[in-house]
Amino acid sequence: MADSIRAFAVIAGAWVRASMTYRASFWSLAVGQALFTLVDFVAITIMFSHIDRLGGFDVAQVALLYGFSGFALGVADLLVGNVELLGRRVRDGSFDAMLVRPVAPLVQVAADQFALRRLGRIVSAVGVLGWALVATNIDWSITKVAVAVATLVSGSVIFCSVFVLGSAFQILAGDASEMMNAFTYGGNTLTQYPLSIYPSEVVKGVTFILPLAFVNWYPALYILGVEDPFDMPVAFHFASPVAATLLAAVAAGCWRAGVRRYRSTGS
Amino acid sequence: MAMIEVEDLRRTFVVRTKSGTLRRGRQEILAVAGLSFAIEPGEMVGYIGPNGAGKSTSIKMLTGILVPTSGSVQVAGMDPSRRRTDLARRIGVVFGQRSGLWWDLPLRDSFDLLARIYDVPRPRYTTNLAAYVDLLDLGPLLDQPVRQLSLGQRMRGDLAATLLHDPQILFLDEPTIGLDVVSKTRLREFLRDLNAERGTTVLLTTHDLGDIEQLCRRVMVIDAGRMVFDDTIAALQRVGGATRTVVVDLERPGEPVVVPGAVVTRVEGARQWLTFPADASAAPIVSALASGYDLVDLSIQEPAIEDVIRLLYARGGAHKAD
The missing domain is CATH 3.30.70 (Alpha-Beta Plaits)
Known part of the structure; x- marks a missing residue:
């Protein structure tokens, strides 16, 4: 594990140095990405100029949901987002070269072409989150702080796992990056809004099948002191780390199985 | 102990075929059909066969990229598919048709990165890099991004990159493909010296029989996933009918x-x-x-080796040294 982290840092560092040779390009891309993410949120605030509440949530509460989800996806996108290139690597054979190096292939796939500019997304999510914390009247306690911190970590792990699951699938299916995007970026869009606006089937799906609801929804209910409109067990409010651990284990297993079933290309 | 030991190695691929509008057939293809051989430390062995004979598939099983369907493989005393990352420190692999270098990084950065990935001690890295830059004439290319290199330049870069961590075994898959005569000669000389001076075990896959004639004493020929010949070059030229x-x-x-x-x-x-x-x-x-x-x-x-191999394929029998 320590070896993998070190290897990730070494490979990612080389890419950061390479990207820094074009500083202007780096900064414009980073700022661009931050603004791009923020536009999403601006759209939400515009919506709130016509309505007061969405699914029972006011704009600051939605901002909290948005911030948690945006942060989690941002971290996952920065750390492992590049696994979406795996389909291409399998097809052009460069995945073979990774398999004969003494570093876990997942680390190489994730760190290769590491793009620090993706920090932009995290920065804007943190901004929204900061505003939400001020604008909502949360009655803070130690438990709530702990839940909030655990949510940031668990949410990131959940989105990382979704990326890895998608890439494990790509080893077997060639290119499925679009399908993977449906769950990562699509999942992010879905969780930006209070789940109370969706039918209960969707909520069950993102609770029991692909646990995206644990990225923000359940812990936010607890932090905001809002009653669960779907009457799920109260324990779910604190279950994000469990959901993240389970999903990460499943993703790791699928990835290993994928590598063992890897067929390589013809030549 | 043998450096590479292969016993009844097999690999099948499942191919799905269309047979009708909705029905899909399932066909098993035996790409490697029971290979057995052993390579001693310091040997330089040519590995040839027609397209689709199973050369690449077997090399991928020796390097841990592919998991065998059955049979056993030991490379440097390890099972490649189970201990792939440990084995990676002991072997070097050059695929002629694709690069192990980073396309957008300058050659020097690729080397630095690899040295750190392989934990090559700094003094060792400096010595090796200096030696290979000199032998492979890479000096003027070090600061160019890999994508700007010509095929021959890139191949030399790939070879140096593969040798930075002093691998005991070198797998070369078509290293001279697409190279001009001068580059080919240079690469062959380099490989011959490497094998002689460092005792590196080399398994060389190629379509260029000149590579084999000039570098290898032993040659293995496979066809349809089976070994049809495993002996010296001299014996190959004496194969029945030649x-x-x-x-x-x-x-x-x-x-x-x-x-x-x-x-x-x-x-x-x-x-x-x-x-x-x-x-x-x-x-x-x-x-x-x-x-x-x-x-x-x-x-x-x-006899020209091409003709001999044509005879071998036509005959379909097997010839092995004792």
Whole structure:
């Protein structure tokens, strides 16, 4: 594990140095990405100029949901987002070269072409989150702080796992990056809004099948002191780390199985 | 102990075929069908076979990229698919058709990165890099991004990159593909020296039989996933059906010469070509020619490996050294 982290840092560092040779390009891309993410949120605030509440949530509460989800996806996108290139690597054979190096292939796939500019997304999510914390009247306690911190970590792990699951699938299916995007970026869009606006089937799906609801929804209910409109067990409010651990284990297993079933290309 | 030991290695691929509008067939293809061989430390072995014979598939199983369907593989005492990352420190792999370098990074950065990934101690790295930059003439290329290098330059870069961590075993898959004559010669000289000086074990896959003739004493030929020949180059040239040729220049043009054991196949002025079985001795033929005719010059041509291999494939039998 320590070896993998070190290897990730070494490979990612080389890419950061390479990207820094074009500083202007780096900064414009980073700022661009931050603004791009923020536009999403601006759209939400515009919506709130016509309505007061969405699914029972006011704009600051939605901002909290948005911030948690945006942060989690941002971290996952920065750390492992590049696994979406795996389909291409399998097809052009460069995945073979990774398999004969003494570093876990997942680390190489994730760190290769590491793009620090993706920090932009995290920065804007943190901004929204900061505003939400001020604008909502949360009655803070130690438990709530702990839940909030655990949510940031668990949410990131959940989105990382979704990326890895998608890439494990790509080893077997060639290119499925679009399908993977449906769950990562699509999942992010879905969780930006209070789940109370969706039918209960969707909520069950993102609770029991692909646990995206644990990225923000359940812990936010607890932090905001809002009653669960779907009457799920109260324990779910604190279950994000469990959901993240389970999903990460499943993703790791699928990835290993994928590598063992890897067929390589013809030549 | 053998450096590479392979026992009854098999690999099947499942191919799904369309058979009708909705029905899909399922077909199993045996890409490697029971290979067994052993390679000792310091050997340089040529590995050849027609396209689709299973060369790449078997190399991928030796390097841990592919998991065998059955059979056993030991490389440097390890099972490649179970201990892939440990094995990676001991082996080097060059795929001629693709690069192990980072396309957008300068060559020097690729080398630095690899040295750190492989934990090559700094002094060792500096010495190795200096040696390979010199031997492979990489000096002027170090600061260029890999994508700007020509094929021959990139191949030399790939080779240096693969050797930075002093691998004990080198797998070369088509290393001379697409290279011009000068680059080819240079690469061959480099490989010969590497094998002689560092004792690196080399398994060389190629379509260029010149590579094999100039570098390897032993050659393994596979066809349809099976070993059809595993012996020395000399033995390959003696494989049943292959012929050698004596070319004689007589003092003056004349009738085709008559020599027991050889047949004249071509006459051109004073020059005549006689063929005889490759496994027969040339001595009686040469002495019969020398005693019966006035000779100006005489030479013996070994069979072309291409022809021998064509015979091998056609015959389909197996030949193995004991």
